[in-house]
Amino acid sequence: MNLTAKIFNPLTAVTSAVLLSLASLPAQAQQNAAASAPQAERKVISSAEQLPRRSYTLAQLPSAYLTTPLAELRPLGAQLEADILADLAAFDIQDAATLRDAYGALASLAQLRGDWAAVPGWTAKARALQEKPAGKQTSGVLTELLAQQQLEKRDAAWLSAEVARRYGAMNWAEVQDTVKSNRGGIETFNPELMIGSFKAQLDAMATNGQMKVPAQLALAIISTRMQMELLGPNKAAIVAGLQKVLDANSQAVAKADLWTPRTFSIPADAKAKPVLIGVWDSGVDLSLFKTGPAKGMAFTDEGQPSKDLLRPLGEAESRWPQLRSMIKGAMDQRAALDTPDSRQFRATLGSLKAEQAKGFGEDMALAGLYVHGTHVAGIAVDGNPFAQVYAATMLWSHKTEPAKPSEARSRLTAANYGTLVQGFKNAGVRVVNMSWRYGPSAYEMMMAYHNLGGTPEQRKAEALRLFKIERDALNAAIASAPEILFVAGAGNEDNSADFEEYIPAGLSLPNLITAGAVDRAGSETSFSTFGKTVVVHANGFEVEAPVPGGVRLKLSGTSMASPQVANLAAKLIALKPELKPSEVKTLILQGAERMQGADGKPGRVNLINPRKSAELAGIKL
Numbered sequence: 001m002n003l004t005a006k007i008f009n010p011l012t013a014v015t016s017a018v019l020l021s022l023a024s025l026p027a028q029a030q031q032n033a034a035a036s037a038p039q040a041e042r043k044v045i046s047s048a049e050q051l052p053r054r055s056y057t058l059a060q061l062p063s064a065y066l067t068t069p070l071a072e073l074r075p076l077g078a079q080l081e082a083d084i085l086a087d088l089a090a091f092d093i094q095d096a097a098t099l100r101d102a103y104g105a106l107a108s109l110a111q112l113r114g115d116w117a118a119v120p121g122w123t124a125k126a127r128a129l130q131e132k133p134a135g136k137q138t139s140g141v142l143t144e145l146l147a148q149q150q151l152e153k154r155d156a157a158w159l160s161a162e163v164a165r166r167y168g169a170m171n172w173a174e175v176q177d178t179v180k181s182n183r184g185g186i187e188t189f190n191p192e193l194m195i196g197s198f199k200a201q202l203d204a205m206a207t208n209g210q211m212k213v214p215a216q217l218a219l220a221i222i223s224t225r226m227q228m229e230l231l232g233p234n235k236a237a238i239v240a241g242l243q244k245v246l247d248a249n250s251q252a253v254a255k256a257d258l259w260t261p262r263t264f265s266i267p268a269d270a271k272a273k274p275v276l277i278g279v280w281d282s283g284v285d286l287s288l289f290k291t292g293p294a295k296g297m298a299f300t301d302e303g304q305p306s307k308d309l310l311r312p313l314g315e316a317e318s319r320w321p322q323l324r325s326m327i328k329g330a331m332d333q334r335a336a337l338d339t340p341d342s343r344q345f346r347a348t349l350g351s352l353k354a355e356q357a358k359g360f361g362e363d364m365a366l367a368g369l370y371v372h373g374t375h376v377a378g379i380a381v382d383g384n385p386f387a388q389v390y391a392a393t394m395l396w397s398h399k400t401e402p403a404k405p406s407e408a409r410s411r412l413t414a415a416n417y418g419t420l421v422q423g424f425k426n427a428g429v430r431v432v433n434m435s436w437r438y439g440p441s442a443y444e445m446m447m448a449y450h451n452l453g454g455t456p457e458q459r460k461a462e463a464l465r466l467f468k469i470e471r472d473a474l475n476a477a478i479a480s481a482p483e484i485l486f487v488a489g490a491g492n493e494d495n496s497a498d499f500e501e502y503i504p505a506g507l508s509l510p511n512l513i514t515a516g517a518v519d520r521a522g523s524e525t526s527f528s529t530f531g532k533t534v535v536v537h538a539n540g541f542e543v544e545a546p547v548p549g550g551v552r553l554k555l556s557g558t559s560m561a562s563p564q565v566a567n568l569a570a571k572l573i574a575l576k577p578e579l580k581p582s583e584v585k586t587l588i589l590q591g592a593e594r595m596q597g598a599d600g601k602p603g604r605v606n607l608i609n610p611r612k613s614a615e616l617a618g619i620k621l
Contacts, residue, residue, distance in 0.1 A: 042092040048441060048500050049464055051091070051098075053456035054083060055448075056218040058211045062202035065221045066195050066228060073112060077222055080215065081109040096129045097495035103129075107143065108223040111230070119147035131604075132494075132524050133174040138182075141166050142238065146230050156237035163241025172249045177519065177541070178526050180336035183242040188333060188349040189235055191228050196357020198224070200400050209451040214444070246336055255521035259539040262609045264621050265383030266571055272386045275574040277566060278424050278432035278484075279380060280392040281373030283311035285548040289377060289389040294427040296391030297420065301403065303412035309391040310548060311370050316363060323367035328553055330364075335542065358400055365398035371547040375555055376435050378545030379563035386574040390429050392420045394436075402446040410466040414473030421477035424484055430573050430581075433566040435489040435559035437502040437529075440467035471503050478504070482511055485569050485581035489562035490516040491529035498531040506533055511581040513588065515608075517541065517561035522595050522607050528558055530604060536592050537605045538564035568610045575619050587613045 045051055056079060058065075065073055084106055093099055103126040110118055123140030130136045145166065149159050167179055202220070206213050231238070266272055276292050286295060286309060298306040313320055329345025352360055373393065381387035397403065424432055443463035444453075453459030478486050488504040490497055497505040497514065505514045517528040517540025524530075525541055540561030542554040569584050579587075589606075591613030597603030614621055 042090060045091045045093045045095070045098075046499070048095075048098070048439070049460070051093075052087065053444070053460045054215050055209075055212045055456045056080065056215065058206055058213060058218070058221075061199075062206055062213070062217070062221050063195055063198035066191075066198060066225050070112065070225075070229075073222060073225060076218060077109045077112045080218055080222070081106060083215070084109075095496055095499040096131065097493075098499065100126055100129050105219045105223070108219065108226050111226040112222055114150075116147040116151040120144055131530075132526060133171070134178040134523075134526055135494075137170045137175050138167070138178050142182075146234065149234070150230075156234060159234055160237040160241040160244075163238055164244040167242060167245045168248060172252055173255055173521075174523070176249065176252075176255075179242060179245055181334050181526070183239060183246065183336050184333040184342075186231065186235060186242070187239050188346055189227075189231055190349050190352060191232055192354045193349065193352050193357050193360075194224055194228065196352070196354035197361060199354060200358035200361065204401065205449045208449060214448045214456065216445070217448075255519065255523075257520045258522040258607070259518075259520040262607075262611055263383065264571070264611055264614065266385060266574060268385045270386075270575065272574040273577045274386050274388055275384070275431065275570045275577075276388045276390050276427060276429045277377075277380050277570050278390045278392055278427075278429040279373055279377045279563075280420065280432055280434045281376050281394070281436065282369040282396060283309060283373045283393045284377045284389060284391040285310050285374045285546075285550075286389060286391060288374065288546055288548075288550055289381060290387065292388045292390060292427060294390060294423070296393065296427075297423050298391070298393035298395060299416050299420075300395045301397040303409065303416055306393070306395060308395060309393050310374070311393070311395055313366065313370060316366055319363065320367075320370075323363060324371070324547065324551065324553070326364065327367055327371060327547075327555075331542070331554055331556065334556070362398055362400060369396060369398055371553070371555075372435070372559065374548050375545045375553065376433060376559060376563045378552075379543060379560060380431075380433050380566045380570065382545070382567060384567065384571050384574060387570050390424070390427050392423065392432070402449055404450050404452065405443045405446050405463070405466055407466060407469070410469040413470050417470070417474045417477045418480075421481050421484075425481055429484055431566050431569045432484055432486045433563045434486060434504050435557075435562045437489065437491045437497070437505045439500045439502045439506075440464045441500065443467055467501075471501075471507075474503055475507055475509065478507070478509055478512055482581065484511060485584050486512045487562050487566040487569065488512060488514045489558035490514055490531070490534045492517075492527040492557050492559075493529055494527055495529055496531040497529050497533055502529070505529065506531065508533055511585070513565060513585050515540075515558065515562045515565045516605070517556075517558040518595075518605055518607060522605065524603075524605050525556070527556075528561075534604075535606060536565060536588060537561065537595075537607050540564070565608060568608060568613060571610070572613065572617055572619070575614070576617055579617070587617050590616055 084102055123144050127139045130139045145162050202217055296309050298309050300306050325341050326345055329341035332339045332342035333345050377389050440463045443466050444459055447453040447459050447463055453462045490505050491502055514533045516530055516534045516537045517525045518537045519525060519541035520539055538561040540558050541556045543560040544552050544554045546552050572584050573579055588608055591609045592606045593609055594602040595605040595607055
């Protein structure tokens with residue numbers, strides 16, 4: 001598992017097997033102390049940039065902490081716990097996801113102390129911050145059971161039975177995807193892979209920084225160690241318990257498909273005009289699609305022009321069939337499907353040794369980048385015989401070591417944003433899909449990896465300065481093309497795009513619309529990022545589309561939801577070419593349906609309805 005993929009890779013993740021967080025939470029007395037400061041005295045925190053940054057000095061390499069006696073971790077844990085509790089007391093954090101992360105961090109620290117009795121109260125507090133139906137039921141349940149097992153000295157048979165009982169009592173329609181994902185992730189849990197990932201990534205960061213690491217990485221050490229302590233010995237029991245739940249619901253009525261009836265295809269003989277769709281992504285196999293006279297443009301990870309509109313696999317070319325099978329196996333495993341690919345995926349992950357982790361991680365990252373743009377393009381053109389594809393390719397690196405941020409690099413990136421948008425305008429592109437996102441925190445971690453930027457607070461300021469160069473350039477470039485509608489994917493971190501200051505998802509422009517992901521039933525996915533700028537939702541769960549070469553795979557992510565919105569926009573434009581981007585955006589928003597929340601009131605999911613938007617545009621289907 002690539003521990004820094006989310007930090008260094010701007011694409012939304014689509015192929016990683018999900019590993020369940022096992023964080024427990026600290027004692028109730030400590031919780032009360034954290035919240036004891038009068039509300040008026042606490043500083044309001046409305047963005048991630050306002051939170052303080054700290055670093056911690058390690059006594060040994062991160063990977064060594066995964067096998068060292070727990071007592072050697074406790075001094076580091078005590079420092080982290082004191083700082084987190086101080087922050088909770090000092091700040092009024094206006095972001096539920098950030099608070100959940102803080103409680104999760106304190107949870108792992110409580111586990112490190114062996115304070116099992118404290119878990120239930122804190123788990124309930126963390127669960128209260130969940131906003132999605134599945135999270136409200138599943139969050140912290142396994143944590144509670146593992147804590148109870150430790151406290152009461154229960155055996156594996158008891159744990160398996162309790163897992164089946166607790167999860168079996170939940171609303172299956174709401175939790176089934178989470179249960180399947182958790183079972184798949186736990187079944188592929190491999191401590192060797194974790195140790196190897198630490199050696200490949202975190203050890204290098206610690207060495208570069210003279211053993212000083214950011215708080216996120218210090219916390220990763222402790223939470224990973226506690227996963228190894230608790231999940232490793234109980235893996236078989238937990239999987240067996242979850243499998244009982246799956247078996248008991250094997251004949252359950254499938255979720256109602258609200259998505260498919262809303263979609264439509266344009267007949268090949270319809271009175272429509274060609275519409276050019278820009279796929280701003282990791283590369284597209286244009287041999288699978290219709291194109292215009294201009295095919296696109298590409299830039300390397302270093303910001304230099306390239307002729308490669310589809311990412312070259314290089315020496316991995318001969319391994320492509322196996323890599324493609326691994327991607328499919330990862331998604332099948334997530335869906336709890338027992339297929340040849342999922343079996344091979346399980347066997348591969350289970351047999352990996354620590355020294356193989358880096359190579360495996362880079363191979364999977366390369367495969368993900370290779371398939372991503374083509375899959376996105378396939379969704380964007382589906383059911384539209386008048387759609388053409390223009391590739392705007394960013395050849396992001398799949399290597400473990402991130403690039404070194406600098407002002408020169410950021411200014412080159414900023415210039416390339418302008419060049420790409422000018423390319424869209426010159427080619428006559430009408431709709432652009434952007435299934436990628438990043439924020440200033442990405443640069444903080446990249447700088448920390450290379451020990452650049454000074455103190456943690458200085459690094460934060462410099463990272464924000466470099467990020468703003470790129471953010472402002474992207475904002476200006478999109479604004480300079482009012483004749484093009486841009487569609488962005490929200491992100492897959494179950495957090496706020498606004499709080500994290502993501503681009504492009506966090507931008508607000510008349511010709512930009514940001515999409516979150518739901519499943520076919522219209523339920524918000526567990527991973528989908530949200531926020532004020534995430535104004536529509538579309539199916540982004542197990543969406544089938546082609547990958548390079550034409551084989552079709554099912555992938556999940558807001559990366560798959562965003563091109564559903566671009567697909568609708570392109571269809572409206574093909575059928576009514578005179579529509580302006582602002583008009584298309586209005587039609588999409590007016591046609592969308594605000595879904596009901598768990599409390600029976602309108603929720604934040606605003607599910608697009610392609611048929612209704614077409615009807616509002618005066619299009620007869």
